[in-house]
Amino acid sequence: MTILRTPLADGSARGIPDATVARLPVYLRALNALAEQGVATCSSNDLAENAGVNPAKLRKDLSYLGSYGTRGVGYDVEYLRYQIAREIGQTQDWDVVIVGVGNLGSALSAYQGFSTRGIRVAALVDADPKRVGTTISGITVSSLDDLTAIVEERAISIGIIATPGEAAQEVADRLVAAGVTSILNFAPALVQVPDGVDVRKVDLSIELQILAYHEQRKAGKEATA
Amino acid sequence: MTILRTPLADGSARGIPDATVARLPVYLRALNALAEQGVATCSSNDLAENAGVNPAKLRKDLSYLGSYGTRGVGYDVEYLRYQIAREIGQTQDWDVVIVGVGNLGSALSAYQGFSTRGIRVAALVDADPKRVGTTISGITVSSLDDLTAIVEERAISIGIIATPGEAAQEVADRLVAAGVTSILNFAPALVQVPDGVDVRKVDLSIELQILAYHEQRKAGKEATA
C-alpha cells in the first residue's frame, strides 16, 4: 500500500503539489483563449502548447484533479475550464486589501486584469494621512487604524503589502491580527507570520538581478571564446 | 570520477544552480543589513536566520562560489558581501529599458530600490504618441521606433515588458532584434524568443490565485472539521 497525498482524516484528501497549483491558472488562461477562438475540444498537446509546458507534465497535473479527459479524443474545453476553476476557487471572487498605495499599490489598484481571475481589490489602506480619504481607481483610501474593521466587515482573507520594507512586519502583524490568512508581500523584507498563514513574496529586484547574473555569464563566455 | 557542473572547455567552469542564483541576492541583502548594524563577522546560522533560509542550504549555496569562510569563526561580512556581489555581477550597474509606461511601467520607473541592487532604469519606451515625449521619474519617454537606437547606444542588454499582453510578443521580437538578451515579462502572455535569450515571467494574478487556492482549502478543511 502506498500513501498518495496528504491523507486527510475526512477522506476528502486532495492535496495538489505546489508546482501543479502554480500552473493551473496558466492552463485556465490557455483554455480561455481556446474557448474564445471557438475551440470546443483539445488534446493535451494542443493545450500544452498554448500553455507553454510539456504535454506529459500537463496530463500529470490534470490527473491530480481527476479524470476529466476522454482517451482518443481529448478534453472538452468548457468542461475542463470549469473543473480547474472550481479546483482553484475561481467560481467565487476573492476580496483583497492592499496596504500601501504608493507607486506600486496604486498600479495594482488600477489593474483591470485581476477581476477576470477572480480577484477583487476591495479596500485600500495607507498610513499617510495625506493619502487617507483620497480616491484611487474608484476606491477611497482608508486609514491603517480601520484595517481590522474593514477586514472583518468584508470578510477579507487576502492582503497585499505594498509599503516600504521597514513597515512590512508591522503591517503583516496587523493583517494577521485582523484575520487575514494569506499575504502577498512586495516589500524587500522577511515577514514572520504564525502557522496557518500563507505568505508569498514577489521581489522584482531579484528577478532583474537573476537576469543580470546570466548576462554577466554570457559576456564572460564570449570574452573567453 | 564524477563530473560536477557544466564543465566548460576553458575550464573556468562555474555554473551555479538556478535555485542558488535566486538566493544570492537575498544573502547579499542580509549581509548589507548586518554590515549596517556594524557586524563584522557572522556564522552561517546568523546569516541564514537573517535571510530566512536553512543554514545547511546557505552553506551549500556559498560552497558553489568558493570557500570564503573560516572554520570555527564564520564569514567576514564585508569580504563575503564583495564575493557574492562579484559573482552575481553587482560590481557594475546594469542598464534596463522599460517598454510600456502605463500604471506598472511608471511604478517601476519611479522605484528607487533598483539602484542599490545594481539596476538602472536607463530608458522608457511606449507606443502611445501621447506618452512619447513626456517625462516620467526624470526620464523622457521615447518612441517604440527608437528602441533599436537606444539599446545600441546605451549597450542595454535587459528589457522589461510592461505592455498589454497582446503587444508582448511583438515587443519581445523588437527587443531581441535590437540586441536585448534578457527579458522580464509582466504581461500575461507567453513570449517566444530565440536560443540565448533569457525570459523571466512575473505574473501577479497567478500569485494571488495561488493564495486563493490555499484559502479555499483552509475554508473547506474547517467546514469539515
Place this chain on the structure above:
DNA sequence: AAGAGTTTGTGAACGCGTTAACAAAATCGT
C-alpha cells in the same frame, strides 16, 4: 466486428534541490 489510429492516465526512471550529518580546520582556555 475488427483492426488501425488517437490520446489519455499513470507507473517508473531520472534529475535537481534540500537537509541532515560529519570530518576537517580553525580558535580558545589551560
Place this chain on the structure above:
DNA sequence: ACGATTTTGTTAACGCGTTCACAAACTCTT
C-alpha cells in the same frame, strides 16, 4: 602543547518535480 569547542565545507540520503514510455480506452474506417 593539547584537548575542548566552534563552525565550515562536503558527502550522502531523501523528497519533490519532470519526463518518458506504454497500456488502457476511445474513435474511425472498412
